[in-house]
Amino acid sequence: MLKLPPQATQVGLAVDVAAFTIHEGVLRSLLTLRGRVPHAQTWALPGGFVLVGEELHEAALRELRDETSIELEPRHLEQFFTFGAIGRDPRGRIVSVAHLAVLPHGTVPVMAGASTLHADWFPAHQPPPLAFDHALILGRAIKRLQLRLEYANLALDFLPETFTLPELQNVHEAILNRSLDKRNFRKRLLAQGILTPSGERRSGVGRPAQLYRRARSVRTGLL
Amino acid sequence: MLKLPPQATQVGLAVDVAAFTIHEGVLRSLLTLRGRVPHAQTWALPGGFVLVGEELHEAALRELRDETSIELEPRHLEQFFTFGAIGRDPRGRIVSVAHLAVLPHGTVPVMAGASTLHADWFPAHQPPPLAFDHALILGRAIKRLQLRLEYANLALDFLPETFTLPELQNVHEAILNRSLDKRNFRKRLLAQGILTPSGERRSGVGRPAQLYRRARSVRTGLL
DNA sequence: CCAAAAGTGTTAAGGCTACACCCATGC
DNA sequence: GCATGGGTGTAGCCTTAACACTTTTGG
Structure with a gap:
């Protein structure tokens, strides 16, 4: 169906996904060990070719699912840059639309x-x-994630429905890769009005922490 | 050379360019009147298919040059989003990497x-x-341009080598589509230290204005 | 001298940073 | 009672926004 100049048809279109979660207090990215050439036995981001009837974000979700057998849906999925430099893939001209995904804790x-x-x-x-x-x-992807932290409140997508303020602060610290002042953090987050106390508390070692959930009408952020 | 799954080869890759300049105090975008179907006789952004041996930004520059016979090089060229929704082009599945370009005054x-x-x-x-x-x-593209205005100083790319502060303010106002306070604008811009007075003045109606140029070591911003 | 545009400071409010101690619970 | 982590307030600084008059030139 597609009438293109003959040179144009040889460009392959792919998606890659940088998927993040927080585990044991550190920001982690999902990687796959490639079984095929090129770069067999090397770690890589999940990704692959876009199919004809497939939206870009669907391709990203499919690759995430198929290459990693992960069951959960990402809480956030966002295209952030298209990498197309000649020579980036030894198989030929392959352009990849890179996506950023957040998976819940x-x-x-x-x-x-x-x-x-x-x-x-x-x-x-x-x-x-x-x-x-x-x-x-x-x-x-990490830079974009750090940017998004500021004026989307992407951190909530890393956490379960209810969470404590120290847990939320850990998410921020893991993403920014530095520590934050506890009092300033609480002040700022509570002032934003995006959290409501659930009334419950979480017990563990030390003083139990107040549990919060995202306030009504805070956007959930999937694309 | 390219071994892809058979479904993937049918995805066409294009670039489109939103090119801006300031003329008579208003932000203007470069459009072309299409001569071919689909959408013949309709205005459109300059753009077209990426060729095999061609970088994405080269494709953007080529389309800009060929479709509009414009002679000047853009001062700034930046990829900002890839549009790939099914049905966006009636000819079939065509994914377009959109670029933002700034052309000088x-x-x-x-x-x-x-x-x-x-x-x-x-x-x-x-x-x-x-x-x-x-x-x-x-x-x-306009939203991105407004964002870039804040913490890149993209406004300088719209102006000739020397310019007055009111001219620079006009650029900001044209892009943001609102007026700014003169005193606050001057204070902020001069505090950034990215401007140096050229010593010259520009005469016209009213009091002559001091001419400035970009300070040494201010990044030029092409890609 | 008049029109037109350039240039100039201060104040108030809000946001950001730095900083140290008490509180509630489990063991 | 002690170890562990949760929770709290203030002061200084800087940034931002609002606001009106004087200066310099050409005609």
Whole structure:
């Protein structure tokens, strides 16, 4: 159906997904161990080619699902940059629309998918060597995540429905990769009015913490 | 060379360019009158298919040059979003990497290019009806431009090498589509230290204005 | 001298940072 | 009672917004 100039048809279109979660207080990114050349036995972001009848974000979700056998839906999915440099893929001209995904807390266990040997979570700020230009893509994804933290309240997407303020602060600290002042953090977050106390408390070691949930009418942020 | 799943080869890759300049105090966007179906006789952003050996930004520059016979190089060129919704182009699945370009002041005269009937500058905030999803693309380009104004100093790219503070303020006002306080504007801009007085003055009606140029070591911003 | 545009300071309010101690619970 | 983590207030600084008159030139 598609009438294009003959040179144009040889450009392949792919998506890659930088998927994040917080585990044990550190920001982690989902990586797959490639089973095929090029870059067999190398860790890479989940990703692959876009199919004809498929929206870009659907392709991103499909790759996430199929390559990692992950069951949960991302809480946030956002396209953030398209990488198209010549030579970024040895197979030829492949342009990749990179996506940023946030998976809720507790999404830790993952298994290998169809075309991958393993899938696992790695510290996002210290990833292993990555295939293609995926180190660049991951770096840009982290920057975007940090930006989004400011004026979307993306941090909530990392947490379960109810959470404590120290937990929320840990999410911010893990993403920004630095520590924050407790009092200033609480002041700022509570002033935004996006949290409502659930009335419950969470017990553990030390003084129990007040539980919060996101206030009504706070956007959920999926694309 | 390219071994892809058979479904993937049918996705066409294009670029579109939202090119801006300031003329007579208003932000204007460069549009082309399409000569071919689909959307013949409709205004559209300059754009077209990416060729195999071509970087994305090269494709954007080529389309800008060929479709509008514009001679000057953009001062700023930046990819800002990739539009890929199914049905956005009646010819089939075409994904477009949208770019934002800034052309310096004085770039006004344009002529038709190869595949277009006309090319001309239109008020960016009130464009004519546009082909495909180009109204959406233009709207997002304007938002990005406004964002960039804040913490890149993109406004300088709209002006010639030397310029007056009121001229610079006009650029900001045209992009933001609202007026700014003169004193606060001057204070803020001068405090940034990105301007140096050239010593010269510009005469016209009223009191002559001090001319400035960009300070040494202010990034030029092309990509 | 008049029109037209350039240039100039102060004040008030809000937001951000730094900083140290008490509180509630489990063991 | 002690260890552990949760919770609280203030003061200084800086940034931002609001606001009106004087200066310099050309005609």
